[in-house]
Amino acid sequence: MDAEAIVKELRGTYGTGKTKSYEWRVSQLKALFKIAENHEKEITDALYSDLSKPELEAFIHEISMMKTACKLALKELKRWMKPEKVKTSLTSFPSSAEIVPEPLGVVLVISAWNYPFLLSLDPVIGAIAAGNAVVLKPSEIAPATSSVLAKLLGQYMDVSAIRVVEGAVPETTALLEQKWDKIFYTGNGKVGRIVLAAAAKHLTPVVLELGGKSPVVVDSNIDYKIAVRRIIAGKWGCNNGQACISPDYIITTKENVPKLLDAMKQELEKFYGKDPLKSGDLSRIVNANHFQRLSKLLDDKKVVDKVVHGGQRDEDNLKISPTILLDVPEDSLIMKEEIFGPLLPIITVNKVEDSIQFINAREKPLAAYLFTSNKKLEEEFVMNISAGGLLINDTTLQVALSTLPFGGVGESGMGSCHGKFSFDSFSHKKAVLRRSFAGDVPARYPPYTTGKARFLKALLNGDILGLIRALIGW
The missing domain is CATH 3.40.309.10 (Aldehyde Dehydrogenase; Chain A, domain 2)
Structure with a gap:
């Protein structure tokens, strides 16, 4: 496993803009749903091998919840991707403003062993919905499920943008040495601190889903x-x-x-x-x-x-x-x-x-x-x-x-997931302000006169009466 080469390949794919399109996101979400729909027994058998997990528990807690997350993302994706219009003020008049959700880039998901199917794919659903390229590192403590995930994602997904890396501590360490645009880790606080320290070297934002004594x-x-x-x-x-x-x-x-x-x-x-x-x-x-x-x-x-x-x-x-x-x-x-x-x-x-x-x-x-x-x-x-x-x-x-x-909060983690919260975790909310060439205000430019100062202070304080006086006296 060459972690550096994998990240380089995925950055190349992301750089083409391919993963940003609505059509690509939908195609990959549908592929994930097909994995759960078409391979239920294979997944259930893997979960039983790893944990002796009862079949009904495996379906309710892992397969069904993963499918529900997929269906929600497919249903709401257009709305989640839509820019959010926000108000402007006199300061920027005339103008319009919006918040545009954009993908962060190439992200790493490190999963846990206790719900190895759900906890691997639930954050991947959010990352894909947000338009990112993704590397998934399943837990080696659940080897049967890890193997199934590697096989099925390799068959169904776009491997130029979505990859599964199996392995243990050496592979995880190699992945953490790379520069990511976000890391999503599920596990314990001890490893969470290692992940956070590795991410700090590249100023990489992190979601830590940890635990604690509930x-x-x-x-x-x-x-x-x-x-x-x-x-x-x-x-x-x-x-x-x-x-x-x-x-x-x-x-x-x-x-x-x-x-x-x-x-x-x-x-x-x-x-x-x-x-x-x-x-x-x-x-x-x-x-x-x-x-x-x-x-x-x-x-x-x-x-x-x-x-x-x-x-x-x-x-x-x-x-x-x-x-x-x-x-x-x-x-x-x-x-x-x-x-x-x-x-x-x-x-x-x-x-x-x-x-x-x-x-x-x-x-x-x-x-x-x-x-x-x-x-x-x-x-x-x-x-x-x-x-x-x-x-x-x-x-x-x-x-x-x-x-x-x-x-979580404090020792139990940072950041959140599920539904739109997962989409938001893997998105940057980009501020966009648009202005026309009309309505240019000379008072913002030097030389700064007393009249300009009165006008700008009234404008910034929202003092309409003062603004009128300043305009009359200017």
């Missing part, structure tokens, strides 16, 4: 069955907890714990049976390294006796059952690191309002969730919790709405 606050005045089912769906029903917006820990009151725990145990057994390690509806841990990382969190002497449900492990098959821990110490490993797996600690507070202070004492999460029927608490939560996104009385569904930006 809290779930559970009040007592709720429908427990519905709330618990939604928490389970967001935690274990999303890649068995291997998702950046999965609930990372629960905060509730001491009095609320017995009822909450009882409801969670009942619903978990309904969903995954008495032996969840044998369930076909739970993804496995992606690889041995991550299995050991999660085992280390469980084996921490500070939490080893805090498991109140689950905890079973099958190292040979890389399976860990849905596990709940109660009252883990704040200084334990499991509360310091993003869990990214099927472990769910419960933290207790004296009153539910204390949860806001607990969350704010930590880094800003990618998502924060609240289950309550108390409108005042809901308002306080929305007003006082800083996170990439908030969701009241459910989990993870915010990612499904293209009308909402998806992205």
Whole structure:
């Protein structure tokens, strides 16, 4: 893989103006849709190979969402590309002004392993819609999906402008040494800092979709069955907890714990049976390294006796059952690191309002969730919790709405994507002001007289009466 040669080739294609045309963008978006439409089984099989991802989960969370993003871009592309007319002022009269979205150029998308199909192609859809040439670097931790992406994009897409580069750290490092017009990275904060440092050398703008410890606050005045089912769906029903917006820990009151725990145990057994390690509806841990990382969190002497449900492990098959821990110490490993797996600690507070202070004492999460029927608490939560996104009385569904930006804040990332937000992330909003040769104002030119000064001050201050006086006295 010659990263420099690839970038040079794509810059040559971009320089022809080919990718800027509406027709090219539409053709490539349609090609992406055909990939998902014509190769569903191949994609599903790859996702199962990489993660043992259940077929329905693969379709709903990856293939269907990717197709929806394609359809939205095709439907809205003309409107997104259309210049936005804006107002002018007396200062530039007579004139017209507009904001023209233009592609940034040649962009790099570095994807993650947990949703390796969706998280690879969702930003690529935005980059193509905006008219860019693109290099996609899928995650080597999901090798089957990476291979399928390389093969199918090579077959369906315009390879003079859209390329897939497979590989691991050496290939990613070589790509990051090149000059890009934007880098879109999805992953963890450690690598995010490496990406940001590499981009800084070329003043390249970056979108970082990271993660963090996404809290779930559970009040007592709720429908427990519905709330618990939604928490389970967001935690274990999303890649068995291997998702950046999965609930990372629960905060509730001491009095609320017995009822909450009882409801969670009942619903978990309904969903995954008495032996969840044998369930076909739970993804496995992606690889041995991550299995050991999660085992280390469980084996921490500070939490080893805090498991109140689950905890079973099958190292040979890389399976860990849905596990709940109660009252883990704040200084334990499991509360310091993003869990990214099927472990769910419960933290207790004296009153539910204390949860806001607990969350704010930590880094800003990618998502924060609240289950309550108390409108005042809901308002306080929305007003006082800083996170990439908030969701009241459910989990993870915010990612499904293209009308909402998806992205982090602080340690959980920068920039956003989804729908038009993806288009905007890969576009430069170019300011364009147009004037005629009429209406030239001599007062803007030297020599600067007292009369000209009075006129210009009145004009810039919007003082119509002063403007008239200055014109009369000039």
